[in-house]
Structures are given as C-alpha cells and as structure tokens.
Amino acid sequence: MFESLTLAAIPPEDEALRPQVRALAQEVVAALSLEQRARSWMGHDAEFSRKLGAAGLLGLTLPQEYGGGGKGPFARFVVVEELLAAGAPVGAHWIADRQSAPLILNFGTEAQRQSYLPRICHGDALFCIGMSEPGAGSDLAAVRTRAEPVDGGWRLSGQKIWTTGAQYADYMIALVRTSGGPEDRHAGLSQLIVDLSLPGISIRPIKDLTGDEHFNEVFFDGVELPGDSLIGAEGQGWAQVTAELAFERSGPERIYSSLVLLDGWLAHLRKAGRTDDATAALVGGFVARLAALRAMSLACTARLAAGESPVVEASLVKDLGTAFEQDLPLAIADDLASHDEPVDADLTRALTYVTRVAPSFSLRGGTREILRGIIARGLGLR
Template sequence: MTSTLALTRLPPEAQALRAPLRAFLDEALAGMPADRRARSWLGFDAAFSRELGRRGWIGLALPREYGGGGRGQLERFVVAEELLARGAPVSAHWIAERQSAPMILRCGSEAQKRWHVPRICRGESFFAIGMSEPQAGSDLASVRTRATRTADGWRLNGHKIWTTNGAECDHMIALVRTSGEPGDRHRGLSQLLIDLRTPGITVRPIEDLTGDRHFSEVFFDDVQLPHEALLGAEGEGWQQVNAELAYERSGPERIYSSIVLLDTWLAQLRARGDAGEAATALAGRLVAELATLRSLSLAVTTKLAAGENPMNDAVLVKDLGTGFEQNLPIAIAELLDASAAPVSDELARTLAYVTQFAPTFSLRGGTREILRGMIARGLGLR
C-alpha cells in the first residue's frame, strides 16, 4: 500500500458555507445540553433533517438533475464538519446522503436514481445499511441472507443485525447472497434495495448500555421483492459494497464522535482560568492529534472528489480515528479522577455517555482487527 495522501486546502467557496450554517445551528441547537448533542450522528430527528434538506444542505455534492446541490465533496465536508462539531442530530439522513445516494447514482438504474435520490436530498427518505449478520461478525463475505430469483422478482430470507436506525428508516441497501454458498466468499453476492415496509420484514430495536435504541435486528421471512430491487449487477455486490465502505470509513464522523465531550471539557478549563500543567498538556495533545486526523480525512475526501476509490487510505484513517475517539474519554476521565477540581453536571453526563458508547466506535464500519488485516494486505505483509 503506497499512500499518496496530500495536504488539502479547502477552497473559498467551501469555507463560505460555514457562516450561514453556524448561524442556523446557533438557533436550532440553542439550549440543547452537551450530553444530547454528543449523540450527533446517532441523534435521530426527522424534522431537523427535513429543514436541512429545505435549505439545500443535504446532497450538496450530488448532481442537480437528481435534486442535489451540484457542488463538490469538499463543500460537503465543510457541512458535515460543522454539523458534527456542534453535535447536530443528523442521524436520520446521514447514511442515506453519505453512502446510499452515491451508491444508487453509481450502480442504480435510471428509475432508481430518479425515485430515491431527490427524496434523500429533501430529507424525506432515510436509509439503513444491511451488512452485519449474527453469525458473520465482521466477516462480511460470509453473509447468509439469501435472495432467490422467482418469476416475479426475488424471495428474501435472512437476518441482519446492528442496523443503525432500522426501526426508523424507509429503505435498506442490503448485501445478500443470490447464488452459491457462504463458502464461496465474494462470489455470488449482490445488493438489494429494500422497502422496509414490505410484508415479511420484522424490525426489533436493540437497547444499548446508554438506554438508547439506535440499532436493530431486521428479519426477512419470505419477503417478496420486485426484479427492480436489484441494485447494480447480480454477483457484483462485493465490489459495490467495498466502494460504498470507502464513503463510510473516511468521513469526519470517524474522528468527531467524541468532539462534543472535548469541547465541553475545554469550556470548563477556560471557565476556571488556570487549567494546570497536566490539563494544558492533555488539551494540547488531543487538539494536535485531532488536527492531524482532520487533515488525513480531508485528504481522503479530496481523492473521492477526484473520482478515486481510496479504500486503503480510508481504512487507515478510520482505524486511527477510532483510536482517538475511544482514547479521548479515557484520558479526560483519568485526568479528572486525579484532579480535585469540580466537574459540572453537564460535563459529567457527557463523559458518562461517551464512555459508555465509545466501545462501539471500533465496531461500526469494520472492527479494528478486520481493518488492520486490510492494512497489512495493502502493505504486502499478508
């Protein structure tokens, strides 16, 4: 794996998006406590997403002919960064805009593009990802959910798990087996675009340690789908899903999941006036690491904007970003435990939430073990 990541400077037209977006967020998020904002891209608020769509801030980098803004990936990066940095509740539209719409535009039929993408851009249609399965773990190629061809289309049976917002979404793009057996690995996999209101689909939310129910199990029992449910070419699902994962693994959400906690802690340090040597050193280290990761994420986005598929680079950024996100609450908690300084209720609640939820950061988008195996293959080490 040779890296060609280069420092990128955001163009003026991208930077110009910050001021109006910040003004909107000042009003929209007024009074929202930090522990709620810390949920950010797992904060589901359909009305908030519709308002973003009305203002043209969803689908900014998608083609105008399909309802998008016709701008670039760097402009979208700025919008995503501002939303995440403030802890805006973006979960409703996030997956649909980040990867579902680009995949439909890349692989879908004209009818699929015309029907789905404009609705995504308006914040009216929300998508889930159907990848993980109970017996497969992070071994994505061993999926057992099967779609069998029928006279009328496809008959789908199987089980997906850890489906983000499965109970809230309208559609799912699922990786399924359309031929062969699990032992065939990458051969025989396809993607289906599924209306989650179709008879035979059961969604069961999963409650996590924080009491939230972001994730779900989704069961398919003899679900009848039309021929048009196939996304792209039959048997090309593995190639398609790997292209999709580059979008999932490279975005700023892979470094900003703990950002509201960091900002809340830094605000308390500022309010005290004298942070102390240990806190100052930790703050400097965390901010420096965040700045480096942001530059890497922006460099990967630049590659995506150029039409490249920077899968290996995205995997590397995701692994490094996950480590930062998970280490941040631990470092802050250890410092606070060693200090006699008082802690505000808001900071305590935010720290508790992020600490409880942080273990999931190294699961979503591929576990650390899977990602490091991919990095090793890219380096020729396995």
C-alpha cells in the same frame, strides 16, 4: 505512509458554506444539553434533516438533475464537520446522504436514481444499511441472508443485526447472497433496496449500554421484492460495498464522535482556571492528533474529489480516528478524577454517555482487525 495522502485544502467556494451550516446547527442545538449534543450521530430529528434538505445541504455531491447540489466531496466535508462539531442531530438523514445516495448514483439504474435521489436530497427518504449478521461479525463475505429469484423479482429471507436506525428508516440497502453459499465468499453477493414497509419484515430494537435503542435486529420472512430492487449487477455486491465503505470511513465522521465532549471539558478547564503544564500537555496532545487526523481526512476527500476510491487510506483514517475518539473520554475521566474541583452535572452525563458508547466506535464501519488487514494488504505485507 501512502503517497496519496497529500495535504489538501478546502476550496473557497466550499468553505463559503460554513456560516450557513453553522447557523442552522446552532439553531437546533440551542435547546440541547451537552449530553444530548454528544449523541449527534444517533440524534434522530427528521424535521431538522428536512430543514437541511430545504436549504440545499443534503445530497450536495449529487448532480443537480437529481435534486443535488452538483458540488464535490469538500462541500459535504464542510457540512458534516460543522454539524458534528455542534452536536447537531444527524441520525435521520446520515446514512442516506453519506452512503446510499452515492451508491445509487454510481451503480443504480436511471429509474432508481430518479425515484430515490430527489427524495434523499429533500430529507424525505431515510435509509439504513443491512450488512452485519449474527454469527458473521465483521466478516461480510459470510452473510447468509438470501434472495432467491422468483417471477418478477426476489424472495428475501434471513436476518440482519446492529442495523442503525432501522425502526425509523423507509428503506434498507441490504448485502445478501443471490447465488452460491458462504463458502463462496465474495462471489454471489448482491445489494438490494428493501422497502421496510413490506409484509414479512420484523424490526426489533436492541437496547445498548446507554439505554438507547439505535441498533436493531431485522428479520426477513419470505419478503417479496420487485425485480428493480437489485442495485448494479447480480454478484457484484462485494465490489460495490467496498466502494461504499470508502465514503463511510474517510470523512470527519470518524474523528468527531467525541468532539462535543472535548469542548465541554475545555469549558470546564477554563472555568476551573487550570493552566498547569500537565493539563496543557494533555490538551495539546489531543489537539495535535485532531489536526493531523483532519488533514488525513481532507487528503482522502481530495482523492474522492478526483474520482478515486481511497479504500486503504480511508481504512487508515478510520482506524486512527476511532482510536482518538476512544482515548478522549478515558483521558478526560482520569483528568477530572485526579483534580479536586466541582464538575458540572451535564459534563458528567456527557462523559458517562461517550465512555459507554465509545467501544462501538471501532466496530461500526469495520472492526479494527478488518481495517488493519486492509491496510496490511495495501502495504504489501499480506
């Protein structure tokens, strides 16, 4: 569909990271159940994140002068792939490593880079992202949270919702309006670094269908921010957040959310001794889709390695990837229900969790409708 989605291979020097990452991942998941491993995205383990930082596996794409690894996007692909495949808890460092650090590197001041990037690389500065708001849905241009300029800084008022990990985070990078109104759409939007320990900030966890509390409402009541909270130029927030979302949408994150469940089901099939053609076709179909999606994700990674921002291609990977992730638990549930064989309780619990959380896969990072609009524009259809 896109000429830029050409096959790419992981360079040998980046592939060489895999044994080290796999060993650390296996160490942390050894004591976890299948259900706990299925929570990899949301698994919060700050100690494990710091261990990754100590091993030089966070901030891999950042320059060495900021504490990073000085490597390219393929190195990070290997690390993320291994962690998610094992079901390691990545929630603590996830957003800072994937989005906040590249954003600060590309658009932040030198003082911001010196302040935040080394701590992100060590796993000592945890970030969340403030985008969604009540009433705005996935229409980020309709945000109403506002930062008014005051002497020496900004006064922030408003609300964010569905903010993953805010109750654990040290900082939020918030998309806010610094001029104009919602009718101005993209104009007047800026990004600010918000210290979540400041007075006037309230964080309220939201319990989801699984009983977990990963999402949050965050309220800002006249929060006083210093002038150096602004990232990039005032009014350029929309362009910056668009580039940021390319990092969020293009990687293996959007393919592997259900992978631990797939492994658990395959173990069940082997234990049950099922080798019939229908089962083989079902397994083969998902493996083929996974292989194709991985190749597409690697193609996007090659674009990032070339210094490009594959916004449209990343949207395609995310749309197809989350469809795969959502189809998998439904197919596994149908398969288990249609065969009279004992099912391990841990597999049942993992299946229940993934089935309940799967609807969010096509919401986080942009809804399916938003992504397809981006893809349509990229194809010249709108």
